[in-house]
Amino acid sequence: MTATKVSGLLLTAIINIFLEIVCFALYSIFRKQPSNANIYLAARIQREKGSRHGSRSFAIDNYLPSSDWLKEAWKLSEDEIMKTAGLDSLVFIRIYMFCFRFFGACTIVGVFVLVPVNYLYEQIFDIDTITSATLDKFTVSNVTDGSERLWVHFGFLYAISFLAYILLYLEYKHIARRRVDYLHSAQPEPGQFTILVRAIPKSSQQTYSQQVDDFFCNYYPDTYLLQRSVYADTKWQKSLEEIQRVSREVQFLSLLPAKERTPQRNGLLGLSGRKEDPLNYYLSHLEELKNKFKKFQAKFVEVKQEIPAAFVSFRTRWGAAVAAQTRQTPKPSEWVTELAPEPGDVNWRSLSIWFSVLWVIRIVVGIIFVCITILYFVPAGLAYTLGTLENLKTLFPFATQILSIPVVGTLVNGYLPSLLLAILYLAVPSLMLFLTEFEGYPSISEQEIQTCGKVFLFLVTNSFFLVAYGSVLNLLDQVIESPRQIPSLLASAVTSQVNFFMNFVMTKGWTGYAIEILQPKVFFLGFFWRRVLRKRQYGPYAESLPYYKALPNLLLFIFIGFIYVIIAPLMLPFLMIYFFVGYIVFRNQILNRYEPTYETGGRYWPHIHNRIVFSVFMMQIIGIGMFGVKHKPLLSTLSVPLLPLTLLFHHYCSLRFRPVFEEMSMQVAVSKDMDEEKKGLREQIYRKLRMAYLYPALQPVDYNDQRDSSSHAPLLSGQQ
Structure with missing residues (x-):
C-alpha cells in the first residue's frame, strides 16, 4: 500500500x-x-x-x-x-x-x-x-x-x-x-442465599431431587431451606417470552386514554379483519397464550425429566457461602457447588448440558x-x-x-x-x-x-x-x-x-x-x-x-x-x-x-x-x-x-x-444476616425464595406476568 x-x-x-x-x-x-x-x-x-x-x-x-x-x-x-x-x-x-x-x-x-x-x-x-x-x-x-x-x-x-x-x-x-x-x-437477592449444585451422582433408588434433599438435610441441617430441580426440556422459553411481551403491551395500553389507542385490524399481518381497540385485542391474545401455555404445563408435568443439577437455598447468606466454597465429597467431580446466579441471569438451556461432558x-x-x-x-x-x-x-x-x-x-x-x-x-x-x-x-x-x-x-x-x-x-x-x-x-x-x-x-x-x-x-x-x-x-x-x-x-x-x-x-x-x-x-x-x-x-x-x-x-x-x-x-x-x-x-x-x-466476605454475609434477623425479615425472604428458582415451565403463568422488568427484583421490595 x-x-x-x-x-x-x-x-x-x-x-x-x-x-x-x-x-x-x-x-x-x-x-x-x-x-x-x-x-x-x-x-x-x-x-x-x-x-x-x-x-x-x-x-x-x-x-x-x-x-x-x-x-x-x-x-x-x-x-x-x-x-x-x-x-x-x-x-x-x-x-x-x-x-x-x-x-x-x-x-x-x-x-x-x-x-x-x-x-x-x-x-x-x-x-x-x-x-x-x-x-x-x-x-x-x-x-x-x-x-x-x-x-x-x-x-x-x-x-x-x-x-x-x-x-x-x-x-x-x-x-x-x-x-x-x-x-x-x-x-437481599436470591443468589445470596442460593447455590447451584451440578454433577449430582445417579442413584437407582432415588430421584435427583430426593438425593439433593437428603444430602443437604444430612450435612447442612441448621441452614438448609429448600431445593429446586432443573429439567431437560427448554421448549417453554419462546412461549414465556411471547407472554411477557404481550403483557407489557397490555400494561402500557392500559395507561393510555381510549382516544390514543389506535384501532387496528385483527387479521393477517394487520391487513385484514375487523378493527378493534388494541387493548381488547392484546387482552384476548394474552388469554389465548396463557391457555396454550397451561396446556403445555400439563403435558410437561407428566413427562418432565430431571437432570443432575439443582438450586439449593439456605436460611442465611453464611450457609450459602460455606456450601458454595466447600468441597462436598472426596470426589471433586461430584456434587460441584457454586453460588447461584440471580434468577434473571440463569441460563436454563446451558444447565441441561451434563457437567461431566462440559470439559x-x-x-x-x-x-x-x-x-x-x-x-x-x-x-x-x-x-x-x-x-x-x-x-x-x-x-x-x-x-x-x-x-x-x-x-x-x-x-x-x-x-x-x-x-x-x-x-x-x-x-x-x-x-x-x-x-x-x-x-x-x-x-x-x-x-x-x-x-x-x-x-x-x-x-x-x-x-x-x-x-x-x-x-x-x-x-x-x-x-x-x-x-x-x-x-x-x-x-x-x-x-x-x-x-x-x-x-x-x-x-x-x-x-x-x-x-x-x-x-x-x-x-x-x-x-x-x-x-x-x-x-x-x-x-x-x-x-x-x-x-x-x-x-x-x-x-x-x-x-x-x-x-x-x-x-x-x-x-x-x-x-x-x-x-x-x-x-x-x-x-x-x-x-x-x-x-x-x-x-x-x-x-x-x-x-x-x-x-x-x-x-x-x-x-x-x-x-x-x-x-x-x-x-x-x-x-x-x-x-x-x-x-x-x-x-x-x-x-x-x-x-x-x-x-x-x-465471593461475598463472611463478615458482610453474617452482618447482613444478623441485621435481617433483628428486623424480623427472615420469613418474608423465605417466602420469596420458594418461588425464585422454581423451574419456569412450572411457575404459575400469572406469576411470570408480574415479574420485575429488570429480572432481578430484590427479595424485600422497598427495603433499603
Whole structure:
C-alpha cells in the first residue's frame, strides 16, 4: 500500500467527523418524535412505568437538531449511573475514564515531544511541508538507526508503563470499593442465599431431587431451606417470552386514554379483519397464550425429566457461602457447588448440558474457535488486499481514470480497506456468542464474559496480526528460524501499518458510535411495523447493554492505542476523539435505551483489567523490538525488566483485589444476616425464595406476568 500523506488523513478525518455530526443531528431529531420514543427512550419509559415523552402537537423545535441530550448525558453522575443501571454499567463507563487519564497524558507528551523528535531531523517546520509529508515522517521510522534521540522514546516507555500501573491500580481499587459498598447496601437477592449444585451422582433408588434433599438435610441441617430441580426440556422459553411481551403491551395500553389507542385490524399481518381497540385485542391474545401455555404445563408435568443439577437455598447468606466454597465429597467431580446466579441471569438451556461432558465440549469449542479465526484470515486478507488502489485499478481497469483523481485515490487507499474489514467483522460477536452457548455456563453474564474474551482475541488476531504481517505462514517461518526475533518482527510489522490503523480507528470506531446511537436496524424495523403493517408498538422493549459487542471493540482500540503510543503518537488524538464520543454515547444509551437484565456487581472488571495488562505487556515487547530494529541493543536490554514488572503488578492486583469479585466476605454475609434477623425479615425472604428458582415451565403463568422488568427484583421490595 502506498504511503498516505497527512493531507489525505485529514480529508478522511473530515469526512468521518461530518458523518458523525450528521448522525448525531438526526438522532437529536428522531428522539423527539413520539413514534420513536419506544426506540430511543425505551429504558427511561420502562423505568417511569409508561410516562410519555415528546410532544404530540406540532412544534418546529421537534424538527431541529439540539444538544440537550449531550448535556443530559454529560451531567450524569456515577451515583446516578449506579442507581439507574447498576455497577456493571458503571464499570463500563469507568473504562473510558481510565482511557481519558492515560491516553490524555500520553497524547500531550506524544504530540508535543515525540512527534517533534520524530519529525524534526533535517526537516523544516512548515505547514505546507507537513501536510504534504507522509505519515512515516511522524513515526519512529523517521528516526535514524542508532540515533541518541531514541533515549526520549526509552524514557517515555518507562514513564507510561508506570503511569499505566498507577492508574490501573487506582481503578481496580475504586471499583473494588464500589463492589464492597454494593454488597453492603444491596437489598437481599436470591443468589445470596442460593447455590447451584451440578454433577449430582445417579442413584437407582432415588430421584435427583430426593438425593439433593437428603444430602443437604444430612450435612447442612441448621441452614438448609429448600431445593429446586432443573429439567431437560427448554421448549417453554419462546412461549414465556411471547407472554411477557404481550403483557407489557397490555400494561402500557392500559395507561393510555381510549382516544390514543389506535384501532387496528385483527387479521393477517394487520391487513385484514375487523378493527378493534388494541387493548381488547392484546387482552384476548394474552388469554389465548396463557391457555396454550397451561396446556403445555400439563403435558410437561407428566413427562418432565430431571437432570443432575439443582438450586439449593439456605436460611442465611453464611450457609450459602460455606456450601458454595466447600468441597462436598472426596470426589471433586461430584456434587460441584457454586453460588447461584440471580434468577434473571440463569441460563436454563446451558444447565441441561451434563457437567461431566462440559470439559470435552469446551475443548471442541476451543478448536472450532481457532479454526474460525484462521479461516477468517482468508476473507479478511482478501478485503484488505482488494482495498488497495493498485489492486482496484488492476481489477477494474475501466475505473482507472476515476481512481486516478487524487481525492478519490486517497479515500480509496485509506478508507476502503478498513471499511471492508469493519463490515466483515459485524457478524463476529453473534457468532462467538453462539459458540459460547454450547460451553454450558450457568449464567447469561458468564456466557457474555466468555464471549467478550473470544471476540477480543479474534479481533486482535485478525485486525492486528493479520494486517501487520500480511502472511501468517511467513511469520511462522521467521519465528521458527529465530524465536528471539519476535519483538523485532512485531515492531517492524506494527510500524509499517500506521496508516491502516489510523483509518481503522476513524472508520470502525467513530462510525461505529454513530450507528450505535442512531440504531438504524431498530429504526427501520419500527418504521416498517408502523407504516407498512399499520401496527403500533405501545410498550418499550428496552434491551440490555450488549457487553459482548461493546466491550471487545473498546478493548481492541485500547490495545491499538498501547501498541502505537510510542511508535506513532500522532494516532493518539484520533483515539481520544473515539474515547470521548464513546463516553458521551454510552452514557446517553445507559440513561435512555439500555435496561440491564442482570447485575453481576462489577464482575466484568477483573477480565477487563487482564486484557489491559496484556496490552501493556505487548506495548513493552514491541518497544523492546523497536529498539532492536533501530540498532540500539542497550535500550532493548534496559527495557526487558519492564516485562517481569508487569507480570508482578498483575499478580499483585489479582491477590489484592480479585477475591472481592469472586465471593461475598463472611463478615458482610453474617452482618447482613444478623441485621435481617433483628428486623424480623427472615420469613418474608423465605417466602420469596420458594418461588425464585422454581423451574419456569412450572411457575404459575400469572406469576411470570408480574415479574420485575429488570429480572432481578430484590427479595424485600422497598427495603433499603
